[in-house]
C-alpha cells in the first residue's frame with residue numbers, strides 16, 4: 342500500500358529553470374532568478390499558471406519593506422491558476438526604538 346502523504350511531487354517555476362522534487366505535504370519556495378531574486382512559490386509540474394511580482398506603488402517612507410534584486414519595493418507575489426489564485430504577501434516590518 343502506498344501512503345499518499347509520502348507521494349513524490351515535482352515542482353517547477355514558470356519564470357526560471359528551478360526544479361525540485363519533494364515528498365510529503367507542504368509548499369516549495371525558491372529565490373527566483375526570473376523575478377529578481379524574490380522568495381517565490383514553485384508550482385506543481387503540469388499546473389498552468391502565471392507567477393508575478395506585485396510592486397508597491399504607494400509611498401514607502403521609513404517602512405522596512407521587501408525589495409527585489411533590482412531595488413524595487415515589492416508587496417507580494419501572486420500565483421494565478423485557471424481555478425484560483427494564491428498570494429505571498431511581504432508585509433512591511435515595524436521598528437521600535439527603546440530609549
Ligand SMILES: [Zn+2]
Pocket residue numbers: 354355356357358359371372373374375376381
Ligand atoms: Zn523561479
